[in-house]
Amino acid sequence: xxxxxxxxxxxxxxxxxxxxxxxxxxxxxxxxxxxxxxxxxxxxxxxxxxxxxxxxxxxxxxxxxxxxxxxxxxxxxxxxxxxxxxxxxxxxxxxxxxxxxxxxxxxxxxxxxxxxxxxxxxxxxxxxxxxxxxxxxxxxxxxxxxxxxxxxxxxxxxxxxxxxxxxxxxxxxxxxxxxxxxxxxxxxxxxxxxxxxxxxxxxxxxxxxxxxxxxxxxxxxxxxxxxxxxxxxxxxxxxxxxxxxxxxxxxxxxx
Numbered sequence: 001x002x003x004x005x006x007x008x009x010x011x012x013x014x015x016x017x018x019x020x021x022x023x024x025x026x027x028x029x030x031x032x033x034x035x036x037x038x039x040x041x042x043x044x045x046x047x048x049x050x051x052x053x054x055x056x057x058x059x060x061x062x063x064x065x066x067x068x069x070x071x072x073x074x075x076x077x078x079x080x081x082x083x084x085x086x087x088x089x090x091x092x093x094x095x096x097x098x099x100x101x102x103x104x105x106x107x108x109x110x111x112x113x114x115x116x117x118x119x120x121x122x123x124x125x126x127x128x129x130x131x132x133x134x135x136x137x138x139x140x141x142x143x144x145x146x147x148x149x150x151x152x153x154x155x156x157x158x159x160x161x162x163x164x165x166x167x168x169x170x171x172x173x174x175x176x177x178x179x180x181x182x183x184x185x186x187x188x189x190x191x192x193x194x195x196x197x198x199x200x201x202x203x204x205x206x207x208x209x210x211x212x213x214x215x216x217x218x219x220x221x222x223x224x225x226x227x228x229x230x231x232x233x234x235x236x237x238x239x240x241x242x243x244x245x246x247x248x249x250x251x252x253x254x255x
Contacts, residue, residue: 015046015054023063023074024167031076100183105229108157113222115163116213123163124214130159131210138203150185187232194239
């Protein structure tokens with residue numbers, strides 16, 4: 001029986017596989033520049049011609065973009081789960097904001113659960129840095145704007161997704177990062193007006209979630225993430241009811 005020749009695997013194929021893994025795991029971020037060829041070749045222990053061949057294959061796949069005289073970059077489109085026009089629609093639609101909170105309830109609970117199980121010491125360091133940055137925004141003497149606080153909040157949740165070591169969860173959160181950040185900024189604005197204790201509650205919730213992940217209490221981490229989103233939903237629903245009552249009162253006054 002003629003089974004044909006076994007095709008010999010090229011070194012560049014191994015390099016392609018390593019770079020694809022780095023993209024999938026988030027070590028190489030969408031839109032980010034790859035290290036210089038010399039640095040990558042030394043890190044992988046390969047020749048620069050083999051590395052260039054691998055890069056050309058990834059460019060052909062649409063995963064990398066080569067810029068003349070400007071290096072090689074991970075394709076920026078990989079970080080976009082939704083198109084910009086759709087993002088604008090979602091940002092401005094109140095029902096879509098509610099839907100996003102429901103989506104976060106499911107997604108972030110899973111991220112927290114797996115992060116508590118799988119996070120490495122390096123993940124713990126990154127998570128602590130993101131947590132400390134968020135806590136500084138909550139400090140009584142903080143001068144952080146709502147936008148800065150929202151970005152810090154979103155980065156904390158992104159760090160949890162990174163620590164989950166689930167590529168699908170990570171890239172979904174990354175693709176939604178701008179929408180998530182806008183959602184947080186919009187939420188905290190209404191929540192702080194609705195309840196005076198909101199900032200303290202959010203600080204406590206994030207701290208409890210951080211500690212559960214660091215202490216590898218997976219079930220508790222998932223439950224705490226769900227409780228956090230539920231609290232946000234509760235306060236925002238309360239605020240929306242208040243707005244509706246005010247609108248009804250104004251209509252009666254106008255009769």
